[in-house]
Amino acid sequence: MQPLALLAAIVLIAWLPLPDFWITQLNYIGLYSLVVLGLVLLTGIGGLTSFGQAAFVGIGAYTSAYLTINAGLSPWLTVLMGLGITAISALVVGWITLRMSGHYLPLATIAWGLALYYLMGNVDALGKYDGLLGVPGITLGDWNLSQGRPFFLLTWVLVLLAAFSLINLLNSRTGRAIRSLRTGAQMAEAMGVNTLRYKIGIFLIAALFASVSGWLFAHYQGTVNPSPFGIKWGIEYLFMAVLGGAGYVWGAVTGAALTKLLEDQLQVLLPRLFGTSGSYETIVFGIVLVLVLKYLPDGIWSFVAQRLPKKPRPNDWDGAAPLEERSRPAPGDLVLDVRAVRKQFGGLIAVNDISFSVRAGQIVGLIGPNGAGKSTTFNLITGVLGLTTGEVRFRGDVVSGLPSREIARRGVARTFQHVKMIPDMTVLENVALGAHLRGHRGALSAMLRLDRPEEQRLLREAAHQLQRVGMEGSLHELAGNLAMGPQRLLEIARALCSDPALLLLDEPAAGLRHKEKQALAGVLRQLRAEGMSILLVEHDMDLVMDVTDHIVVMEFGTHLMEGTPAEVQQSPAVRAAYLGTEH
Numbered sequence: 001m002q003p004l005a006l007l008a009a010i011v012l013i014a015w016l017p018l019p020d021f022w023i024t025q026l027n028y029i030g031l032y033s034l035v036v037l038g039l040v041l042l043t044g045i046g047g048l049t050s051f052g053q054a055a056f057v058g059i060g061a062y063t064s065a066y067l068t069i070n071a072g073l074s075p076w077l078t079v080l081m082g083l084g085i086t087a088i089s090a091l092v093v094g095w096i097t098l099r100m101s102g103h104y105l106p107l108a109t110i111a112w113g114l115a116l117y118y119l120m121g122n123v124d125a126l127g128k129y130d131g132l133l134g135v136p137g138i139t140l141g142d143w144n145l146s147q148g149r150p151f152f153l154l155t156w157v158l159v160l161l162a163a164f165s166l167i168n169l170l171n172s173r174t175g176r177a178i179r180s181l182r183t184g185a186q187m188a189e190a191m192g193v194n195t196l197r198y199k200i201g202i203f204l205i206a207a208l209f210a211s212v213s214g215w216l217f218a219h220y221q222g223t224v225n226p227s228p229f230g231i232k233w234g235i236e237y238l239f240m241a242v243l244g245g246a247g248y249v250w251g252a253v254t255g256a257a258l259t260k261l262l263e264d265q266l267q268v269l270l271p272r273l274f275g276t277s278g279s280y281e282t283i284v285f286g287i288v289l290v291l292v293l294k295y296l297p298d299g300i301w302s303f304v305a306q307r308l309p310k311k312p313r314p315n316d317w318d319g320a321a322p323l324e325e326r327s328r329p330a331p332g333d334l335v336l337d338v339r340a341v342r343k344q345f346g347g348l349i350a351v352n353d354i355s356f357s358v359r360a361g362q363i364v365g366l367i368g369p370n371g372a373g374k375s376t377t378f379n380l381i382t383g384v385l386g387l388t389t390g391e392v393r394f395r396g397d398v399v400s401g402l403p404s405r406e407i408a409r410r411g412v413a414r415t416f417q418h419v420k421m422i423p424d425m426t427v428l429e430n431v432a433l434g435a436h437l438r439g440h441r442g443a444l445s446a447m448l449r450l451d452r453p454e455e456q457r458l459l460r461e462a463a464h465q466l467q468r469v470g471m472e473g474s475l476h477e478l479a480g481n482l483a484m485g486p487q488r489l490l491e492i493a494r495a496l497c498s499d500p501a502l503l504l505l506d507e508p509a510a511g512l513r514h515k516e517k518q519a520l521a522g523v524l525r526q527l528r529a530e531g532m533s534i535l536l537v538e539h540d541m542d543l544v545m546d547v548t549d550h551i552v553v554m555e556f557g558t559h560l561m562e563g564t565p566a567e568v569q570q571s572p573a574v575r576a577a578y579l580g581t582e583h
């Protein structure tokens with residue numbers, strides 16, 4: 001949707017002779033939309049559930065109300081102060097709670113919401129549960145922006161700014177990193193994404209949006225008290241996000257609008273229907289939520305989004321400058337040196353003093369029967385697991401003990417045994433995530449669209465790597481629609497995007513058809529010809545024998561033998577290990 005067309009629509013609505021009742025409704029919808037836009041980013045896109053957003057609305061509202069009443073400051077100044085206090089609170093709360101996973105995070109946000117509610121209700125200076133009265137309006141010259149149509153304009157311009165800055169953010173390097181959070185930390189960290197930093201970042205942005213809504217609310221109402229900032233409202237905001245479509249920016253506005261309109265209509269209709277007064281609308285909302293979750297699990301906007309024409313991202317990257325590349329190891333240089341690595345899980349020694357090396361321009365296969373310890377060795381090299389003893393050196397430096405994103409930064413790229421990608425993002429965007437560490441632009445420059453030159457360079461790299469693996473025809477397809485073969489190639493292209501000196505492939509042939517395996521073998525041979533070093537963990541013996549230069553065989557966590565494919569094929573010990581017969 002075009003920002004200017006929407007802005008024009010807002011000005012038109014303000015100008016039309018609509019009854020004041022509807023302007024008031026739209027004002028509240030705008031206030032809610034701001035909070036829910038934050039939730040779309042945090043919960044729908046980032047996968048972090050928060051019941052505590054109403055508390056951030058409260059911080060924005062109370063800060064501005066208190067300072068305008070008691071210190072006589074201008075609301076234009078107090079909004080910034082509210083944002084500052086909100087930012088500090090969000091950083092502290094986020095830093096503590098966002099390390100938690102599963103149910104703990106929502107529980108922690110409930111605790112935070114409750115704590116703040118009771119704090120607001122018990123502090124004398126904040127008027128306890130009666131709150132603060134006589135909050136002055138927001139003025140611009142002689143114009144009072146806190147009433148009716150002027151307030152409508154102010155609120156909805158802010159909603160548009162928030163919505164389009166989110167859209168810009170999601171279409172950027174930072175946005176891809178944020179979207180990767182939902183797939184789990186392992187893939188994101190392997191792409192060099194500092195997941196905790198990004199989680200705190202989206203928590204902060206969502207809190208700031210809520211704080212602005214609180215500021216507007218305080219000056220619109222002219223009074224603040226704790227009840228709109230309690231946990232009930234924390235739940236209600238989440239409800240709006242889920243109803244509208246938590247994965248979509250416009251889902252936020254849809255959810256806020258439907259909830260407000262439905263609530264108002266039901267509050268009038270239902271008591272008439274039942275003949276008594278009561279909060280029947282809550283029951284109806286519960287039923288609506290269950291129905292939406294059953295029939296439109298991605299929210300009401302998803303229904304619209306599926307029917308909107310989809311334009312592929314216009315190609316503006318072809319002319320961009322290529323990204324800088326790291327220095328390459330010379331052919332034959334020692335790239336990976338695994339020295340007596342051991343991993344113990346309780347009493348089980350999964351990897352028992354394994355040593356081997358990979359040289360530049362070599363494809364080394366790591367094979368062995370199920371449970372031999374291949375994946376564990378792979379995870380030790382990539383930093384997913386810590387070593388019990390031993391050492392891993394990459395290009396001469398010890399990398400064991402480093403977090404996986406640091407190992408990725410040094411030039412080790414990987415794919416996953418079970419493909420990990422972002423299904424609702426295009427192939428091109430998924431692959432561009434691999435170049436995360438080669439870009440530097442952050443959230444603010446993305447929101448303001450100052451990141452475009454860098455973004456074009458990143459997309460150019462992604463398109464180039466897709467061409468390298470023969471997928472140049474699928475740039476704009478959604479990754480979730482790909483067959484298994486192209487999915488595996490997507491992962492390889494994504495890994496190549498980081499400009500690696502070593503590529504670690506975890507069972508890339510698993511689930512592939514014969515033709516797809518042939519295509520994969522072709523890509524691997526071509527990469528080797530270009531000087532890439534590859535460690536290949538694989539069960540498919542045809543592929544391993546076909547493409548590797550050297551093979552390391554593991555059995556029960558130990559090093560059984562190593563040699564050329566021919567030597568390994570002829571080894572009675574290897575045959576026995578696979579067939580389970582005598583050595």
Ligand SMILES: Nc1ncnc2c1ncn2[C@@H]1O[C@H](COP(=O)(O)OP(=O)(O)OP(=O)(O)O)[C@@H](O)[C@H]1O
Nearest residue numbers: 345348349350368369370371372373374375376377
């Ligand atoms: N996190 C863990 N905790 C305990 N034991 C583990 C853990 N991960 C792996 N193991 C054990 O370590 C051994 C080696 O497992 P690993 O997955 O590395 O083997 P693999 O050779 O990759 O097998 P496959 O080919 O089936 O993937 C197995 O006995 C496995 O059960």
